[in-house]
Amino acid sequence: MVGRLRRALGTRDVGHAGTLDPMATGVLVALVGAATKLAPYLTAADKEYETTIALGIETDTLDAEGREVRRAPVDESVLVDGSERLLSALESELTRASQVPPAYSAIHVDGERAHARARRGEGVVLPPRPVSVKALDVLGAGLDPTPWIRVRICASKGYFVRSLARDLSEALGTVGHLTALRRIRSGSFTIDDAVAVDAAEDELRTHLLPLGAAASRALPVARLSESGVRDARFGRAVQARDLEAPGTGIHAWLDSNMALVAVGDVQPDGVGRVLRGFGP
Numbered sequence: 001m002v003g004r005l006r007r008a009l010g011t012r013d014v015g016h017a018g019t020l021d022p023m024a025t026g027v028l029v030a031l032v033g034a035a036t037k038l039a040p041y042l043t044a045a046d047k048e049y050e051t052t053i054a055l056g057i058e059t060d061t062l063d064a065e066g067r068e069v070r071r072a073p074v075d076e077s078v079l080v081d082g083s084e085r086l087l088s089a090l091e092s093e094l095t096r097a098s099q100v101p102p103a104y105s106a107i108h109v110d111g112e113r114a115h116a117r118a119r120r121g122e123g124v125v126l127p128p129r130p131v132s133v134k135a136l137d138v139l140g141a142g143l144d145p146t147p148w149i150r151v152r153i154c155a156s157k158g159y160f161v162r163s164l165a166r167d168l169s170e171a172l173g174t175v176g177h178l179t180a181l182r183r184i185r186s187g188s189f190t191i192d193d194a195v196a197v198d199a200a201e202d203e204l205r206t207h208l209l210p211l212g213a214a215a216s217r218a219l220p221v222a223r224l225s226e227s228g229v230r231d232a233r234f235g236r237a238v239q240a241r242d243l244e245a246p247g248t249g250i251h252a253w254l255d256s257n258m259a260l261v262a263v264g265d266v267q268p269d270g271v272g273r274v275l276r277g278f279g280p
Contacts, residue, residue, distance in 0.1 A: 001197070005030055008201045017042035018186055019106065021162070023065050026183030027194055035211055037276050041218045041250070041263065045187025046134055048154040051178055053165045055079075055147040058175035060118070061104040062162035072174045079141040079149060086138070089171035093164065094136050098128035102162045131159040148179070188217040211260040211278060215252035222251035222266065229255045232262045232274055240270030250275065 005014045015036040017029035026049070029042055056074045059066030078085045101107055103124035104115045118124045135154040142148055153164065162178055169176030184191045195207045209217075224232060228242030232253055245251050245266045253262045253272070263276040 001028055001030065005032065005204065008204050015039055017045075018047065018157075020183060021063065021181060023063055023178075024181040024183060026181075027186045027189055027191055028183075029186050029189050032208060034278055035214055037278070038211075038215055038218060038263070041215075042187060044157050045218065046154055046156055046185075047159070047183055047187075048135075048152065048185035049161050050139065050150070050152050050180075050182045050184055051161050051164070052148055052150045052180040053169065053176045054179045055149065055169055055172065055174050055176045057146070057177060058166070058169075059177045061177075062102050062165050063178040063181070066104070066177065070175055074147040074174045075172070076143060076147060078172045079143070079147060081138075081141075085172060089168055090136050090138070092171055093168060094133050096131060096133055096167075099131045099159060099163050099167070100128050101126045101160050102166070104162075105160065129158050132156045133159070152184075154185075210258075212252070212254050212258040215260045215263065216254065216258075219250060219252040219263065220246055222246070222253050222264070222272070224253050224255055224261055226256075228253075228272075229261050232264065232272075232277065233280075235274050235277060238264065238272035238274075240272075243270065243272045245270075245272070 002014050002016060006012050009032060011033065013033050013036060015031040017031060017039055020028055031039055056072060057068055058070040060069050077083060103118040103126065107114045107126055109117060109124065114124050114126060133153065133155045137152045139150040139152055153161065161181055165176045165178045195203055222243055222245035224238065225242040228238045231238045243266065248266045248268055250263065250265050252260060253264045255261050260278045262274045262278060264272045264274050266272045
């Protein structure tokens with residue numbers, strides 16, 4: 001998608017705010033031009049997914065693109081709405097504080113992607129990483145053609161839904177893998193905001209948001225006076241009298257025309273420090 005946008009928009013300065021697995025569909029937030037400097041703030045946002053897990057079959061990649069490595073029986077009673085074991089498994093995932101990523105992932109191990117090592121047959125065991133799960137709901141379950149469960153999950157940056165397939169299946173006394181994965185939200189950007197992959201170039205352009213509008217969907221907004229704008233443009237500290245912010249911490253600093261001037265950090269004394277500046 002980055003390559004396609006580069007060609008369509010005539011610039012190499014294109015990035016994104018969070019990868020998707022090859023088989024996944026859904027929201028990919030693309031960043032063009034100066035918006036690439038917003039990547040650290042956009043990638044930090046929570047993501048929301050809908051996914052289907054096939055129970056009883058495990059693959060090496062934990063999704064449908066992988067090679068089957070194990071089968072296990074499935075207790076069909078766990079798929080009944082209100083099943084104590086299912087409720088316990090969901091509660092355990094909701095309270096998760098760390099997660100072991102899949103071996104087939106883009107995480108670097110000694111300077112190389114983990115999936116490259118895994119594809120060579122090397123044993124890859126990645127250490128747990130801190131994550132959090134904000135919401136987890138069952139959307140449906142069934143037995144045809146094999147036992148399956150469909151869930152919606154909202155989780156923090158760094159959470160792997162393929163690991164959910166492994167861990168939730170294990171909690172249900174079996175194994176599993178993803179058969180479908182769709183990201184329906186990335187931060188405040190939803191599937192309803194998205195443009196189709198095969199959209200025409202003109203349609204792609206109509207979906208480009210101004211920097212100020214994009215930043216204000218990722219961060220709380222602070223307003224700068226004219227003198228505050230001048231100070232921020234030169235990277236100087238912005239005094240409290242020139243900065244109207246809803247509180248301390250990191251904000252998108254906008255001028256009177258809603259243009260993005262900087263991303264800055266408001267200190268407890270009300271003075272703002274520029275973290276990343278943006279040209280006029």
